[in-house]
Amino acid sequence: MALPNTYRDDETRYRLQSVERALDTLELLGAAGPDGVTLTELTERLSVSKSTAFALLQTLITRGYVADSGSRLSRRYRLGMALAKLGDAAEEQSPLIGLATPVLRSVTAATGLTTRLVLPEGPYAVVAARVDAPGTVRFASYLGKREYPHCTSAGKALLTALPAERARALAVEAGLPVRTSRTITDPDALLRDLEVSAARGYAIDDEEDSEGVFCVGAAIYDRTGECVAAISGTGLKLNRPTWRLDELGVAIREAADQITTALGGPPFAERAGSRTPGSEQDTERQDG
Amino acid sequence: MALPNTYRDDETRYRLQSVERALDTLELLGAAGPDGVTLTELTERLSVSKSTAFALLQTLITRGYVADSGSRLSRRYRLGMALAKLGDAAEEQSPLIGLATPVLRSVTAATGLTTRLVLPEGPYAVVAARVDAPGTVRFASYLGKREYPHCTSAGKALLTALPAERARALAVEAGLPVRTSRTITDPDALLRDLEVSAARGYAIDDEEDSEGVFCVGAAIYDRTGECVAAISGTGLKLNRPTWRLDELGVAIREAADQITTALGGPPFAERAGSRTPGSEQDTERQDG
DNA sequence: CGTGGTATTCGGCTATACCGAACAATATTC
DNA sequence: GAATATTGTTCGGTATAGCCGAATACCACG
Incomplete structure (x- = not known):
C-alpha cells in the first residue's frame, strides 16, 4: 500500500473488519429471500476472497446464525434460527x-x-x-x-x-x-x-x-x-x-x-x- | 520463540475469533433483559480487555445491532433494532x-x-x-x-x-x-x-x-x-x-x-x- | 473422460485485532 | 469542595488472527 496512513479514518476507528463483514453477510442473506445465496455469490458481493467468505460462513453456521441447505455441491445459505431468537429478544x-x-x-x-x-x-x-x-x-x-x-x-x-x-x-x-x-x-x-x-x-x-x-x-x-x-x-x-x-x-x-x-x-x-x-x-x- | 501449535483444533478451524466474540456479545445482551449490560460487565463476562469489548460494541452500535442508553457514564447496552429486522427475515x-x-x-x-x-x-x-x-x-x-x-x-x-x-x-x-x-x-x-x-x-x-x-x-x-x-x-x-x-x-x-x-x-x-x-x-x- | 462449476484446504504474509496502560469524564465520598 | 472511586475512551506496540491466492477435492453436466 502506498498510503502510509497509519491512522484510520475517524468513521472506521474502533471498528472490527471481520465483524463488519459478518454483519454484511447476515444482511445480504437477509435480503436474499428464502432461496438463499451461494458461497461464490457471497464472495463477489462482499468483495472478499473465497476463503474469507468461507470462514465467515463457518463461524456463523456453527453458531446457528446461518443455515445451509442443499447438498454438498452448490450449497445455499440462508439465515438461521439463532437470529430469530435474538430478534425476539431485541x-x-x-x-x-x-x-x-x-x-x-x-x-x-x-x-x-x-x-x-x-x-x-x-x-x-x-x-x-x-x-x-x-x-x-x-x-x-x-x-x-x-x-x-x-x-x-x-x-x-x-x-x-x-x-x-x-x-x-x-x-x-x-x-x-x-x-x-x-x-x-x-x-x-x-x-x-x-x-x-x-x-x-x-x-x-x-x-x-x-x-x-x-x-x-x-x-x-x-x-x-x-x-x-x-x-x-x-x-x-x-x-x-x-x-x-x-x-x-x-x-x-x-x-x-x-x-x-x-x-x-x-x-x-x-x-x-x-x-x-x-x-x-x-x-x-x-x-x- | 516457541511456536505453539500452528494447527488449530479441528473444532475451531476456520472460525473467526472476533466474529465469535461479537456473537457472544449479542447473546449476552439478549439474555440480559431490558436493563442491558455495562461495558465493564461485558468485559469480564467475555474475559477480554476493556478496549476489545469497546471495539466490539462500537462496531455493533454503528450498525444498529446494539443500542446504548443511559447517559455518558455508566452507559448501558442492549440489543438494537437491526436485530429485530434480521430475526424477522430469518x-x-x-x-x-x-x-x-x-x-x-x-x-x-x-x-x-x-x-x-x-x-x-x-x-x-x-x-x-x-x-x-x-x-x-x-x-x-x-x-x-x-x-x-x-x-x-x-x-x-x-x-x-x-x-x-x-x-x-x-x-x-x-x-x-x-x-x-x-x-x-x-x-x-x-x-x-x-x-x-x-x-x-x-x-x-x-x-x-x-x-x-x-x-x-x-x-x-x-x-x-x-x-x-x-x-x-x-x-x-x-x-x-x-x-x-x-x-x-x-x-x-x-x-x-x-x-x-x-x-x-x-x-x-x-x-x-x-x-x-x-x-x-x-x-x-x-x-x- | 474431459470440462466447468462448485466447496474446501493449505501456507505464508501482514494488516488487524488484541492488550495494557494512560486519559477523561462523571459520580460518590468525606 | 477537594479527594476518591468507577466508569468509558484513546493510544501505540506487538504478535496473532485473519486475509488472500493458489492448489485440491468434489460433483454434474456434456
Whole structure:
C-alpha cells in the first residue's frame, strides 16, 4: 500500500473488519429471500476472497446464525434460527416495541386489521413491529421497510405532529411520487389533509399507496411531548367491502393514546386544539 | 520463540475469533433483559480487555445491532433494532416457520389461545415461533425456550411420533421433575398418556407444567414421515373457566395437519392406527 | 473422460485485532 | 469542595488472527 496512513479514518476507528463483514453477510442473506445465496455469490458481493467468505460462513453456521441447505455441491445459505431468537429478544428489550406490541395485538384481534409500529427515520417511516392479521397472505411488510410520508397513514400521522413548515420540508425531501390515482402529490393538498388528520386524531390512507388497500394511523408522543412513533392498521377492501374507516380510525387513535399515556405523553384529548402553530393557513374547502 | 501449535483444533478451524466474540456479545445482551449490560460487565463476562469489548460494541452500535442508553457514564447496552429486522427475515426464510406462522395466527384468532411452533432438540422441545394471544401479559415464552417433554403438550406431541422405547428414553434423559401436583412423573404413566394422545391426534397438558395453565399440542410430519416439529396452543384457566379442551385439541390437530400436508407428510387420518411405524419404510424418491 | 462449476484446504504474509496502560469524564465520598 | 472511586475512551506496540491466492477435492453436466 502506498498510503502510509497509519491512522484510520475517524468513521472506521474502533471498528472490527471481520465483524463488519459478518454483519454484511447476515444482511445480504437477509435480503436474499428464502432461496438463499451461494458461497461464490457471497464472495463477489462482499468483495472478499473465497476463503474469507468461507470462514465467515463457518463461524456463523456453527453458531446457528446461518443455515445451509442443499447438498454438498452448490450449497445455499440462508439465515438461521439463532437470529430469530435474538430478534425476539431485541423486540422485547426495546421499550417502545415491548410496550406497543400487546396493544397492536389487541387492535388486530378486535378489528382484523394488520397493525404496525413505525418509527421516523429521516423523512420516512420505517416499520419497527407488526402484528399480521390472520388470513393475510402477508403484505410486502417486512420489518425495516421504509414507507413514504405522503401516502401512508403512518407517515402522515408522523407529519401531523410537526409544524406545517417542517412537515412540508420532509414530504418534499422524500418526494411525493404517484403511487395510485388517489395519491396526494401536491404539498399544499397534503398540508390540508394533515390539518384535518391532526384535528381528528388519526390519518387515513384510502388507496393512496396501493390499490385496494387502506390504512389508518395515529401518532405516539413521549413525556417530552415529542412524537416518537406512530401506529397504523391496514386492511384490504377486497376482503371486506364495508369497512368503517371512522370506527377503525378511532380504534387506532385510542390504541395510540394508550401507548402515549404509558410513555407519560399527552393523549389526544389534551392535544386537541393545540396543533403545533406553524403557519395558520386558511382552510379552503377541499373538493374531491 | 516457541511456536505453539500452528494447527488449530479441528473444532475451531476456520472460525473467526472476533466474529465469535461479537456473537457472544449479542447473546449476552439478549439474555440480559431490558436493563442491558455495562461495558465493564461485558468485559469480564467475555474475559477480554476493556478496549476489545469497546471495539466490539462500537462496531455493533454503528450498525444498529446494539443500542446504548443511559447517559455518558455508566452507559448501558442492549440489543438494537437491526436485530429485530434480521430475526424477522430469518423467520420468513425458515421453510417451517414461514409455513406455520400464518396457520398459528388463524388458530390464535379463532380460539384465543397463544400458539407456538416447537422443534425437537435432544429430548427437549424448543420454541421456534409463537403467536401471542391478545391480552396476554406475555407468558415466559421467549423464542428458544426449552420445554420439558413430559409435562408440556408440545413435548408430549413430539414423543407420540416415536416408538415407545425411544419416547421413554428421551423422557428419562430429560428427567421427569415435578412441576405441579398434576405432573406425570412415572414413565409408564407417561407412555399410557402418549398412547391415548397418539390415537386422539393431540396431546393435553392440563396444569401439568404450570398451575392454571393448560395446553394442547399436535405433531407435524414431513414427507419422509418423520416428525419434525409440533404446535401447541396455550390458555389460562383463570381468564375463561370454561374452555373446551376437546374442541381446542381438534383445532390444533387440524392446524398441524394443515402444515403436515403442506410439507407433503401424512395427515392424522392416514396415520391412524399405525402408531409406532418402527419398521423399515421404503425410501421413496421424489422424481418429478 | 474431459470440462466447468462448485466447496474446501493449505501456507505464508501482514494488516488487524488484541492488550495494557494512560486519559477523561462523571459520580460518590468525606 | 477537594479527594476518591468507577466508569468509558484513546493510544501505540506487538504478535496473532485473519486475509488472500493458489492448489485440491468434489460433483454434474456434456
